[in-house]
Amino acid sequence: MAGWEAVRDEVLRRIRARVWPPGAVIPGEEALAVEFGVARATVNRALREVAESGLLERRRKAGTRVAVLPVRKATLEIPIIRQEVEARGERYSQRVLAERMDPVPLAAALRMGLAEGVDLLFLETLHLAGGRPFAHEVRWLNPAVLPGGELPDFRHISANEWLVQNVAYTIGDIAFSAEAASPEEALALGIRTGDPVFVTERVTWSGEAPITFVRLLHGPGYRLRTML
Amino acid sequence: MAGWEAVRDEVLRRIRARVWPPGAVIPGEEALAVEFGVARATVNRALREVAESGLLERRRKAGTRVAVLPVRKATLEIPIIRQEVEARGERYSQRVLAERMDPVPLAAALRMGLAEGVDLLFLETLHLAGGRPFAHEVRWLNPAVLPGGELPDFRHISANEWLVQNVAYTIGDIAFSAEAASPEEALALGIRTGDPVFVTERVTWSGEAPITFVRLLHGPGYRLRTML
DNA sequence: CAGGTCATTATGTATAGACATAATAACGCA
DNA sequence: TGCGTTATTATGTCTATACATAATGACCTG
8 A cells, every 4th residue: 555545546446335334433543543554744645634524523632533424515616707618619709788886776785785876887798509509698897806906808808717817816605596587587598487507696805805796607507517 | 844744735736826837747755765865666655645636747757747627526425414514503394205126217227227017125215404305315226135025114214314224335426407396396395496406416336236326306506615 | 828737835744842721630638 | 520731642844865757858879
């Protein structure tokens, strides 16, 4: 046995085979290091990875135990829409439907932690894949946090892509839901009013300042996929 | 500066402040170790974490560069439904609507990589929060991979919870989508036919063998939340 | 100049040893 | 018995050093 990946695999095997049943305390790092013939740091690396996936719980002094009700963790990759479309082998394009400074409505203000009525840049965009509607985007953008105060021409670069390249935000939160399309949304996406749409809402922050709130709608047939 | 977290934070700051602009190659681990006054292993740990979040790209010999179009990664935590309900402060209960051996239909067979018509255990369950419908679950379970061939009474423990405790599966994939509720689904969830439902479909495997395919429906108002 | 070979280089990983930290368990005192 | 203090212990992290590995780029050859 050599390498932390081999140690990790053996640990996973023992958990799956119930050699170490749920709730049981497993041997300490030192003991495992001796058993596997590796250094403690190697065992540590392996156990840390498994713990991050949720299958082990580690606490100082208490030791490492197999999780009783492991909370499974999946990693979602959130690509830029252009990349998502091009990965399907379709041509990406976009149409800016609206672009203006506007007092932020209550719902968006709450999510961004701003006062209602503050003036933000409002952007409404339709993303197309091979000329057909792919997603409808509504976005409020906080101009206060923009570098240099310069804004690009959003008809040539999508807001998302520009932000990702120009404002390296680090935190945010996302929520997904299913809703019925409003008449305006249905019209933009070329579907019927009331059709189910997949909604992604995202708020991103740069440090303390909110950057943007996006509401992204995907029409019927859209699937968000990930691996466990 | 001491500790890999401090190094990581400083690296993030430099990326955000564009000291290291997108696409730029950053100094090597050795140089950073000298600059920060830590060992190379500490820098390595910090850079590895940042790279995992998608903001840096590392390649042997080529060095480490700031990602031009970082693919943002979010971690989804997938709890057991009972925990999800109880975390909202509501009482969890469930009703088993159907439980029988049944030839697997084509759609489910394809996802599980099985031949159509193989006999699987079919389970239909309604999950309730405070007595009100919370989610509707349809599941095919492969009896071949069950430990000892013993099955529990699914009226007392949910299939998900039992599986998590008794079959430590390690891989699978998940897809989310928005669909219109069928008449049967609407009836079970107490909503109207055609109302948008949030659909989670999950396939899990234990090594090579498929364990289960679940289709989980949440009615209007459900939000799946995560952090960036 | 094309194509294959090899040296170079930055990251990837392993190791032994050390100290830090948090949490438990043992202890002692009122 | 109950409670605060202390010792113990397993994990968490850091260091210095070494070797492995992959990928680049230079070199050599036909």
